[in-house]
Amino acid sequence: MDGPSGSGTQAVERAVGGVFRERLTNIIWEYGTLIGLLVLVVFFSTMSDAFLRFGNIVNILRQISMLAIIATGLTFCMVTGDFDLGIGSIGSIAGVMTVSLLVRGVPTIISVLAGLGVAALFGLANAVLVTRVGISSFISTLAAGSVATGVTFLYTQGQAIYAQLPPAFEFIGRGYVGIIPAPVIIMALIVALGQFVLSRTRTGRYMHAIGGNITAARLSGIAVSKYRGLGLLFSSLGAGAAGIILASRLGSGQPTAASGFFLDAISAAFLGQTVLRDGRPSVIGTFIGVLIIGVINNGLTLLGVSYYWQDISKGIIIVLAVTLATLRPKH
Numbered sequence: 001m002d003g004p005s006g007s008g009t010q011a012v013e014r015a016v017g018g019v020f021r022e023r024l025t026n027i028i029w030e031y032g033t034l035i036g037l038l039v040l041v042v043f044f045s046t047m048s049d050a051f052l053r054f055g056n057i058v059n060i061l062r063q064i065s066m067l068a069i070i071a072t073g074l075t076f077c078m079v080t081g082d083f084d085l086g087i088g089s090i091g092s093i094a095g096v097m098t099v100s101l102l103v104r105g106v107p108t109i110i111s112v113l114a115g116l117g118v119a120a121l122f123g124l125a126n127a128v129l130v131t132r133v134g135i136s137s138f139i140s141t142l143a144a145g146s147v148a149t150g151v152t153f154l155y156t157q158g159q160a161i162y163a164q165l166p167p168a169f170e171f172i173g174r175g176y177v178g179i180i181p182a183p184v185i186i187m188a189l190i191v192a193l194g195q196f197v198l199s200r201t202r203t204g205r206y207m208h209a210i211g212g213n214i215t216a217a218r219l220s221g222i223a224v225s226k227y228r229g230l231g232l233l234f235s236s237l238g239a240g241a242a243g244i245i246l247a248s249r250l251g252s253g254q255p256t257a258a259s260g261f262f263l264d265a266i267s268a269a270f271l272g273q274t275v276l277r278d279g280r281p282s283v284i285g286t287f288i289g290v291l292i293i294g295v296i297n298n299g300l301t302l303l304g305v306s307y308y309w310q311d312i313s314k315g316i317i318i319v320l321a322v323t324l325a326t327l328r329p330k331h
Contacts, residue, residue: 033271033274033275033285033288033289033292034275034288036292037288037291037292037295040292040295040296040299041295043299044295044298044299044302044303047299047302047303048299048302048303050302051298051299051302056298056302058179058180058181058184059298060294060295060298061181061184061187061294062181062183062184063294063297063298064187064290064291064293064294065181065183065184065186065187065245066183066187066242066245066246066249066258066261067242067261067264067265067268067290067293067294068187068190068191068268068286068287068290069186069187069190069191069238069241069242069245070087070091070238070239070241070242070258070261070265071238071264071265071268071269071272071286071287071289071290072190072191072194072238072283072286072287073087073194073234073235073236073237073238073239073241073242074087074235074238074239074265074266074269074286075194075198075269075272075281075282075283075286076194076198076207076230076231076234076235076238077137077231077232077234077235078211078231078269078281079198079204079207079208079210079211079231079280079281079282080207080210080211080227080228080231081210081211081214081228082130082137082228082231082232083137083138083141084126084137084141084232084235084236084239085138085141085142085145085262086122086126086141086142086143086144086145086146086148086236086239087141087145087235087236087238087239087258087261087262087265088145088239088258088259088260088261088262089144089145089146089148089149089152089258089259090119090122090123090144090145090148090236090239090240090243090258091119091239091240091242091243091246091257091258091259091261092148092149092152092243092254092255092256092257092258092259093118093119093122093148093149093151093152093243094115094116094118094119094239094240094241094243094244094258095115095243095244095246095247095253095254095257095258096152096155096156096161096247096253096254096255096257097114097115097118097155097253098111098112098114098115098169098244098247098253099111099161099163099165099247099252099253100155100156100161100253101114101115102163102165102166102169103161103163103165108166108168108169111169112169112172112244115240115243115244116237116240116241116244118240119236119237119239119240119241119243120233120236120237120240122144122147122148122236123232123233123234123235123236123237124229124233125144126140126141126144126232126236127228127229127230127232127233128229130228130229130232131224131225131226131228131229132225137232141232149255149256152255152256153255156253156255158255159255160252160253160254160255161252161253162251162252163252165248165251169248170248170251171248172186172244172245172248173245173246173247173248173249173250174248174249174251183245183249186241186245190238190241191283191284191287194283195282195283195284198282198283199282199283203227203230206222206223206227207227207230207231208280209222210222210224210227210228211280211281212280239258239261242258242261243257243258246258263311263314264290264293264314267289267293267314267317268286268287268289268290268292268293269281269286269289270289270317271285271286271288271289271292271293271317272284272285272286272287272288272289273285275288275289292317293314293317296310296313296314296317297310300313
């Protein structure tokens, strides 16, 4: 009796253990990115007393605000299966053009709209080249970024544009509403709007359908070219908005100011794909990716780690994010 009973008990234990391991594995796949963010927060708060102070938390949000905006725009592009390699250059030219108009006495609102308009022109050009001509979004946006960089340097002769800028424009990048920095409020509004559009509107549903299966979407009657074009347009507008806020923050128009956002935005967007179960791009996932990058950058800075290690960490993040998105089980 003992033998069969013991074997039965072991079988039950193995079954329970198998179920537990399966559930644990599912939890890791489902919430691994959020767990990683929590681990980073715990680690840096343990290593530095200043990390969880209110002032530093506000500082992190302000630091990631422009990255979150540009990465949100990039997410729209990626949802439809395209990609934008020119966001850094487009952000830079939008900031330079806005400041140059302000220096000439053009009202703030018109200057900002003109800067966004320049970014939109590049987005529309990409949309035409990709959807009408049939050029790959990688090639089109890479070329657009090169053109934007060239135009910016021709216009500025490679020099930054410095001047006393209007208080209304300075408020965009340096102002506060109560204790909250203005860029953080702008970021929250854009991220919330982006999440709503992609998850709650017909436009978002169509864009997801195109990214999931472009042939099926076309056969279903969806205007594929229109929504792919919108994705590229929104990507450029996000880049332009971030570049303008950065110009306000710096108090000048810098020809290469927004170029540093490129790698961070890609890292955040790819990392964001590991947040949701389906492994698809999403605004909320991208924002969590931005938070992870912001926490890493801020934490390493507080610990006095060289800036170059931050670039190394971002490269590792991209590799890990793409690997996780590739290997995770599909539901």
